Amino acid sequence: MGITLLVDAVRLRFERGTAAGVARRAVREALDRWKLAHLADDAVLVTTELMQNVVRHTPDGGELVVRRHGDALRIEVADTSAAEPTVRAPDPARAGGRGLPIVAAVARAWGTLARTGNPGKVVWAELA
Helix, strand or coil: CEEEECCCEEEEEECCCCCHHHHHHHHHHHHHHCCCHHHHHHHHHHHHHHHHHHHHHCCCCEEEEEEEECCEEEEEEEECCCCCCCCCCCCCCCCCCCHHHHHHHHCCEEEEEECCCCCCEEEEEEEC
């Protein structure tokens, strides 16, 4: 796992089993540097949920990219699975299944894109 810190972006490649704590710290530190600390709690929540989906539903790791766009933030998690994420109504009897509804609740927008030149997809969310 390696973290790349750029002026307006953070890039982290992660494997299955990678501690999400490293990603959460990197996101918080970047938001502090970018003077966007007011987005930190939501950004960390979205980052954690999207990374957990990769770990839970794909055989490989993925790549997290967090970009600043002025006063807004875009969080992207890429993986090698072409399967689209499925949003289901939370089932009170199940422990999981709440990740994407949580992302939808805190993000101003979210969606998926096919990866260019690589297999899989990118799930993204925007915060402002």
